[in-house]
Amino acid sequence: xxxxxxxxxxxxxxxxxxxxxxxxxxxxxxxxxxxxxxxxxxxxxxxxxxxxxxxxxxxxxxxxxxxxxxxxxxxxxxxxxxxxxxxxxxxxxxxxxxxxxxxxxxxxxxxxxxxxxxxxxxxxxxxxxxxxxxxxxxxxxxxxxxxxxxxxxxxxxxxxxxxxx
Amino acid sequence: xxxxxxxxxxxxxxxxxxxxxxxxxxxxxxxxxxxxxxxxxxxxxxxxxxxxxxxxxxxxxxxxxxxxxxxxxxxxxxxxxxxxxxxxxxxxxxxxxxxxxxxxxxxxxxxxxxxxxxxxxxxxxxxxxxxxxxxxxxxxxxxxxxxxxxxxxxxxxxxx
Numbered sequence: 001x002x003x004x005x006x007x008x009x010x011x012x013x014x015x016x017x018x019x020x021x022x023x024x025x026x027x028x029x030x031x032x033x034x035x036x037x038x039x040x041x042x043x044x045x046x047x048x049x050x051x052x053x054x055x056x057x058x059x060x061x062x063x064x065x066x067x068x069x070x071x072x073x074x075x076x077x078x079x080x081x082x083x084x085x086x087x088x089x090x091x092x093x094x095x096x097x098x099x100x101x102x103x104x105x106x107x108x109x110x111x112x113x114x115x116x117x118x119x120x121x122x123x124x125x126x127x128x129x130x131x132x133x134x135x136x137x138x139x140x141x142x143x144x145x146x147x148x149x150x151x152x153x154x155x156x157x158x159x160x161x162x163x164x165x
Numbered sequence: 166x167x168x169x170x171x172x173x174x175x176x177x178x179x180x181x182x183x184x185x186x187x188x189x190x191x192x193x194x195x196x197x198x199x200x201x202x203x204x205x206x207x208x209x210x211x212x213x214x215x216x217x218x219x220x221x222x223x224x225x226x227x228x229x230x231x232x233x234x235x236x237x238x239x240x241x242x243x244x245x246x247x248x249x250x251x252x253x254x255x256x257x258x259x260x261x262x263x264x265x266x267x268x269x270x271x272x273x274x275x276x277x278x279x280x281x282x283x284x285x286x287x288x289x290x291x292x293x294x295x296x297x298x299x300x301x302x303x304x305x306x307x308x309x310x311x312x313x314x315x316x317x318x319x320x321x322x323x324x325x
Contacts, residue, residue, distance in 0.1 A: 008222040011229050026319050034321070069169040069226055076233030083240040088312045089321070090251070092282045097291060097301065097309035105298035108283060117278040121269055124251045134255065140263030141254075149259050152252040159245050162187050 003056040007066065010052045011073035018045030018078055022085075035131075038085060042078050049074050090127075092120065168223045171210070172230045179206035179235075195246055196239060203235040247285075250278055 006013070022041030024030070031037050049070060057063045087094055092115075099114050100106050106114070125141070128134040128148075135144040143149050159165050166174075183202050192198035207228065219227070244252075253273060257264040283299070286292040291305035301309065316322075 004222050008225050009229075011233070023318060026321070034319075065167045065169050066226070069167075069172065069230055072169070073226070073230040073233050076230070076237040080233065080236040080240055083237075084315075085319075088316050092250070092278070093286065093291075094309060094312045096279075096282060096286060097305055098313065100292060100299055100301050101306070101309050101313070105295070105300045107297045107299070108280070111283060111299065112275055112279060115279070117273055117275045118270055120250055120278050121254065121273050124254055125266070125269070128251060128254060134258050137263060139265050141258045141266065141269070142263035143255065143259050148255050152255045152259070155245055155249070155252055156256075162184065162242075162245065163191065 003058075006052060006056050007070070010049050010056075011070050011077055013052065014045040014049035014070075014074045015077045015081065017048040018042055019081060021045070022081075034085065034089060038082055042082075045074060045078055046071075090124070166217060168219060168227050169230075171213075171217060171219075172227045172234075175206055175210040175227075175231060176234050179203045180238075182206065196243065199239050199242060200235075203231075203238070207231045207235075247282075 018041040020041075021044040022037045025040055026034055026037035031040065050067075053063070053067050053070070054060050057066070060067075095115055096111060099111060103110075125134070129136070132144050133148040134141050136142075179202055183199060186192070186198070186202065210227070210231075211224070214224075250273060254269060257269060257272065283292075286299070286305070287294060290302055291308055292299045293302050294300075
């Protein structure tokens with residue numbers, strides 16, 4: 001009964017391990033990069049899930065379908081957590097709301113002076129260059145890694161498929 | 166049918182409803198519509214219990230799987246609905262010969278990147294306009310409060 005309960009809730013247990021690990025690692029700067037802390041958290045969550053299955057399943061190899069379901073569930077939850085962190089790091093909406101929150105009301109001109117397009121582009125460009133996704137070739141910026149372009153093209157395809165834009 | 170296969174079939178069904186609805190008419194509040202479709206499909210899948218006879222534990226597993234997948238899809242969809250500046254930069258850099266920083270700044274200006282997001286905040290009820298100033302609504306405070314709390318927990322900077 002206890003084992004069944006744990007195996008049912010293990011994606012959430014693994015997510016909790018992921019989150020705690022990521023927060024501790026980044027807050028205390030055990031790794032300096034937010035992205036690396038997310039990777040470490042995910043690995044710990046994955047390890048936790050697999051270890052719990054190994055210890056709690058009556059027959060580990062016979063319950064592969066349960067493991068697969070739980071792995072996928074944890075994958076989706078961890079992906080959601082990654083994007084939650086990413087929203088706080090990069091989302092324009094969150095930054096705009098934060099600027100208004102810290103003020104006593106802002107006009108559009110005041111908002112743009114605190115957080116305008118130039119700042120947005122410079123921050124993102126810096127991040128893309130640091131992550132070696134884009135590089136400088138003389139005065140021009142070019143793709144460094146094809147994977148990031150593939151992601152952009154997938155988004156374009158999905159947008160066309162769903163929104164016909 | 167295993168719970169995994171049942172969960173996948175339920176997700177595919179929800180996605181097909183989403184695809185057909187979007188082809189008929191694009192909803193104004195797309196995220197809300199997606200939540201209705203996917204969570205409605207989850208509740209609808211419970212009606213198959215007489216056919217599949219799953220245990221409570223199996224239904225809980227399917228629910229966790231389905232809710233996780235729904236949240237993951239809605240988060241990904243938000244990047245499809247609104248053009249991400251990073252992906253716009255990548256696509257411009259992918260043009261033959263690349264792009265200069267000044268070309269980027271000329272194309273990706275306030276009218277493209279910022280003003281529409283400010284209007285979205287009004288439309289979604291996160292801010293209100295009084296005179297010429299924007300203020301947070303209680304909904305906006307709750308929303309941004311979660312992120313401010315988490316950024317403080319991580320000892321991270323403002324972001325953006």
